[in-house]
Amino acid sequence: MNSSTRASDQEKLKQVNEEVARIQRHQNAGRIEDAGQAIDGLLAELPDHPQILHLKGLNLLLEGHKDRGLAILEMVVENDKDNVWALIDYASFLAKNGDVDKAIPKFQAAVEMSPNLALGHANLGAALVVKKRYDEAIKALTRAAALNGDMLDVQLNLAQAFIRTRRFPRAIEPLFRALAIDPQSVAAHVNLALALFRAERHEASEHHARRAIELAPDAAEPWFHLGNTLAALGRMDDAADAFLKVANRPGTGVPALARLINLRTTTADSPEYKLLMRFADKLDDMPDQLRADLHFAMGKAADDMGDEKTAMDNYRKGNAITAEQHPFNQENHAKREERMRSLVTPAFVEQHRGAGLHDVAPIVICGMPRSGTTLMDQMFSRHSKVQAGGELRAAGYAFQQSPDLLKVLEEEAPDSSVTDDMLTSFAEHYQTFLHNEGLRSEYVSDKMPNNYLYAGVLALAFPRAKVLIMRRHPMDNLLSNFMQNFGPNQPASTSIETLVNVYKEFDKTALHQVATLPNQIRFVNYEQVVADPEGQMRDIMDFVGLPFEDDMLDHTKSTRAVNTASVSQVREPIYSTSVAKWKRYGPLLQDMAEQLGDHLSAEDRRICGLDS
Known part of the structure; x- marks a missing residue:
């Protein structure tokens, strides 16, 4: 090969690289149609070029052509074994498509191929969080954070893995790092409110709950955490006000209302009771979890107002729903x-x-x-x-x-x-x-x-x-x-x-x-x-x-x-x-008393309507 040929090839390679960079800018900016036209132009000249095929697969996925896009990325991964970026993109779209089990081995292969690539560890950790494999996720995300501490999602996902395993104090550091990256991250403030609350740093928890409310006034979760924090601090009236802020909203309303009802004695003229009756009219249209929450809230309210029969009826219904969702071995x-x-x-x-x-x-x-x-x-x-x-x-x-x-x-x-x-x-x-x-x-x-x-x-x-x-x-x-x-x-x-x-x-x-x-x-x-x-x-x-x-x-x-x-x-x-609250329920607990047998006194059994 003479020098002029080498120069020509180098010039061609430079042009291809510049065009690839332009395509990537189009994709990153959301100009998918422009990217597609440029990709097709390059493929007409270089139909088997793995990097251009990689971009083609990505573009199809961005256009919504899921099956075609994944098929091309899979082909690139199979034919270009050292292309770690294609492997990560392929696994990422598998995960986004709901096939996390198939994505995880791909991410693991990417990590083995490029052990110092933060993105590989980050995506592996995120996928492991989805599959509730939290200890493995923590290991991967910790490595990603060590390689690149400026990835917001890594810090948030790491904190989430700690929170879901109830290691709340350990979630605090990555959440503060997340705020250093993005001081206006609502997710970071919300999760800090929770983690600090569970770590018993109450004033700090209240601060972050209120900051999340400032940034996202329509979000329900920070109000919920604020209510819990204020209740733990003994500021029950303030806690009640926080729960009432979101207790009338669809979805989050029932859990907030249930929490409020459990905080204080319900009366017929309390605002939470009026909300409770409003939700009760829609009970049959609710998903199982909210129905269970509502039955327990209705049971507590009835108990507060001395209606033991209605209370027990609701507790039995709420427990029956939960038993179907979470069987006991x-x-x-x-x-x-x-x-x-x-x-x-x-x-x-x-x-x-x-x-x-x-x-x-x-x-x-x-x-x-x-x-x-x-x-x-x-x-x-x-x-x-x-x-x-x-x-x-x-x-x-x-x-x-x-x-x-x-x-x-x-x-x-x-x-x-x-x-x-x-x-x-x-x-x-x-x-x-x-x-x-x-x-x-x-x-x-x-x-x-x-x-x-x-x-x-x-x-x-x-x-x-x-x-x-x-x-x-x-x-x-x-x-x-x-x-x-x-x-x-x-x-x-x-x-x-x-x-x-x-x-x-x-x-x-x-x-x-x-x-x-x-x-x-x-x-x-x-x-x-x-x-x-x-x-x-x-x-x-x-x-x-x-x-x-x-x-x-x-x-x-x-x-x-x-x-x-x-x-x-x-x-x-x-x-x-x-103490002895059960006596109010007496005969309503005959089944419990009968099964407890010798664990109860003769007087206890008599109160329940047994051995009279």
């Missing part, structure tokens, strides 16, 4: 309870007395949901030496990080394979979770209700730990659960039968744990705490090994927010109106 639940009882035996305890971490002393507050765990945690949060953690996923995290111990729990390895080192390692992972959440006190309270299942393991992993298993009259406890709209979070609560069976399993497991480790695990009776808070807390503090402090009785001044269904109750002084 009763057999698996019973097997898990039995497994924990069979693992932690007196012999097992004696064998592992030398295990565990001694430098921290978790205070584990657990029991059936709605048994008083929130009240107890709030009281501990007022103690000068206790850092209240709320409902922590620490035990679940520690098990996931302890595969050998997890195999034993799942009966894939014999109980005899458990070593002291395994239990100590479990404790170290639990402590790592606490530190990641900013909990570094010697005494940290953890009020995850189902920790009663793992009380024995926790006690051995932390020889100084104390486990308080809350107990409440079963009729009050189960009725309170049945009246609460847990959605997918607690499917056992959607029927009387499953609730009773879960309670019976809880009772067996809790009795076993207390009998096996009485120096570390004890019962706390909710009704006794309500009747004599000072006497009970003095006794509890003796068991925990900390001095009693008078401030513990004034839990309404706790600086820790309440993010559970109990928020409207724990912001009031300790009260007895929830």
Whole structure:
């Protein structure tokens, strides 16, 4: 090849590159028709050029010719194995077309091909978030952010992965980075309002909710977060005003209205009741989730106004809808309870007395949901030496990080394979979770209700730990659960039968744990705490090994927010109106009383219309 030929080829290549750049500018500016004409002109000269075919496929997709466009991109990917950009574009349009499962391997191939290309990691992470594979998504998005910290979507998606796995404090940093990229990002402000609320940084949460409202005054979600934050701060009237702002809107109106009704007592002349009746007229036209929300709200309103029959009718209807959406596997639940009882035996305890971490002393507050765990945690949060953690996923995290111990729990390895080192390692992972959440006190309270299942393991992993298993009259406890709209979070609560069976399993497991480790695990009776808070807390503090402090009785001044269904109750002084509330419902709960059997007294059964 002579020099003039090489010069001619170089000139031709330069012209093609300039034309490609022009086509890309057309596409980026939305001038799809102009781009298409230029692409066709180039293809007439270079029909097999992979980059031009890549642009052709993109243009067809942008024009709405989905099948043709994807077919061309697939051909380019097959024939040009090193074209990472075509691979990313092909996978992106697969994902946008709803075929995320097919897109993920393509993104993974792009990442392997170009490990330092931020866009590949970013798109892989986004696809993994869609598929709820959050831990993998966090890894990919963290890598993308390290390669290019200026990608707004990366920071938002990373935060979303943390939020959806309830690691709210860890969502805060990427959201602030998102705001550094775009200070007017409504999504960043809205998610910061949520993450800061759940991380108990309430004033900051309120600021970002209000900023989101300024930027998007018609958006409902920031009003919802503002209402939740104000309620957690105890500013109930302001919270009610925030919920009322969006309680009359389609779609978001019912959840906001339901939240408002759960915040305060409903009366016939309250604005929320009038809205409730307006929505009730449209109930049959609503999707299932909103119908369930509305039935629970109607149940609460009827309960407030003393109409127990209407209340129970609505609670049963709301739970029936939720049960269809989120079935409960009763057999698996019973097997898990039995497994924990069979693992932690007196012999097992004696064998592992030398295990565990001694430098921290978790205070584990657990029991059936709605048994008083929130009240107890709030009281501990007022103690000068206790850092209240709320409902922590620490035990679940520690098990996931302890595969050998997890195999034993799942009966894939014999109980005899458990070593002291395994239990100590479990404790170290639990402590790592606490530190990641900013909990570094010697005494940290953890009020995850189902920790009663793992009380024995926790006690051995932390020889100084104390486990308080809350107990409440079963009729009050189960009725309170049945009246609460847990959605997918607690499917056992959607029927009387499953609730009773879960309670019976809880009772067996809790009795076993207390009998096996009485120096570390004890019962706390909710009704006794309500009747004599000072006497009970003095006794509890003796068991925990900390001095009693008078401030513990004034839990309404706790600086820790309440993010559970109990928020409207724990912001009031300790009260007895929830004690024996079930008696108001009497014969309406015959099925519950009959199934509880020996767990009730003869007088309890008589009140329900049994054994009269």
